[in-house]
Amino acid sequence: RTVYVNGEYLPEHEATVSIFDRGFLMADGVYEVTSVLDGKLIDFDGHYARLERSLGELDMANPTTHEDLLEVHRELVRANGIEEGMVYLQVTRGNPGDRDFAFPPEDTAQTLVLFTQSKPGLANSPAAKTGIKVISIEDQRWARRDIKTVQLLAPSLGKMAAKRAGADDAWMVEDGHVTEGTSNNAYIVKDGAIITRGLSNDILHGITRAAVLRFAAEAQMQVVERLFTIDEAKEADEAFVTSASTFVMPVVSIDGAAIGTGEPGPVAKRLREIYLEESMKAAI
Ligand code: PLP
Numbered sequence: 001r002t003v004y005v006n007g008e009y010l011p012e013h014e015a016t017v018s019i020f021d022r023g024f025l026m027a028d029g030v031y032e033v034t035s036v037l038d039g040k041l042i043d044f045d046g047h048y049a050r051l052e053r054s055l056g057e058l059d060m061a062n063p064t065t066h067e068d069l070l071e072v073h074r075e076l077v078r079a080n081g082i083e084e085g086m087v088y089l090q091v092t093r094g095n096p097g098d099r100d101f102a103f104p105p106e107d108t109a110q111t112l113v114l115f116t117q118s119k120p121g122l123a124n125s126p127a128a129k130t131g132i133k134v135i136s137i138e139d140q141r142w143a144r145r146d147i148k149t150v151q152l153l154a155p156s157l158g159k160m161a162a163k164r165a166g167a168d169d170a171w172m173v174e175d176g177h178v179t180e181g182t183s184n185n186a187y188i189v190k191d192g193a194i195i196t197r198g199l200s201n202d203i204l205h206g207i208t209r210a211a212v213l214r215f216a217a218e219a220q221m222q223v224v225e226r227l228f229t230i231d232e233a234k235e236a237d238e239a240f241v242t243s244a245s246t247f248v249m250p251v252v253s254i255d256g257a258a259i260g261t262g263e264p265g266p267v268a269k270r271l272r273e274i275y276l277e278e279s280m281k282a283a284i
Pocket of ligand 1: 033180181182183184185203204205206207208209242243244245
């Protein structure tokens with residue numbers, strides 16, 4: 001694989017960052033994941049806008065520009081022959097040359113790393129046909145989940161708890177209400193209405209979420225942004241999640257209880273179709 005580090009395209013085994021990098025020592029970094037379908041980037045502008053926001057919220061400078069970053073994404077997709085997959089991007093506060101809680105001087109070079117992941121069959125994933133099983137867990141993350149930081153230990157532990165329980169993923173719960181999935185936004189469908197938690201610092205502002213809610217409204221589907229409990233979710237007609245890497249993915253059970261018929265529901269299936277069609281039309 002060809003990867004990108006601080007201005008250079010290198011074979012992955014030649015790409016290195018310092019042991020003093022703030023990303024490594026303090027999780028002082030932000031990231032984005034942009035999916036690739038048909039060799040094209042899905043919603044690059046949305047991911048770039050969120051990157052700028054994440055950097056701003058952490059008083060981190062933007063080491064790149066929209067134009068340059070788009071070029072790096074395209075070059076990596078080309079160099080690695082990615083038809084379906086992802087481009088991962090990470091920016092950290094760089095290498096101050098030592099370990100210190102205080103931010104390094106402003107002129108410290110930041111670290112910018114990108115790499116691709118090839119996922120043949122991403123759009124036609126078998127999981128989308130069967131749906132996935134989730135468990136519920138306490139949300140143990142910090143209070144700024146709207147910033148896409150590389151601080152991913154709590155979601156990683158949640159994912160492993162799900163695997164140990166024979167499930168695919170976990171929905172995180174705070175004060176009885178579902179926040180989101182370990183790496184996706186969570187939705188239920190009841191009496192035709194699509195229900196999902198509103199935007200706040202409690203959840204990541206999903207780029208796929210924004211697109212899906214827009215497409216749902218355009219298709220005259222009812223969308224309600226409000227809190228919902230895990231008990232309400234278990235009684236829902238349907239459930240699903242959205243993310244750049246799964247698009248719209250039906251959820252067929254929660255904590256072992258079947259949702260609706262126990263099969264992917266019509267709303268989730270329709271939204272997946274619309275999302276794939278519309279976002280591929282707009283891909284760049
Ligand atoms: N919520 C969390 C916690 C995530 O990590 C992600 C994606 O990685 C999402 C939601 C979905 O965001 P997006 O649709 O931008 O991929």
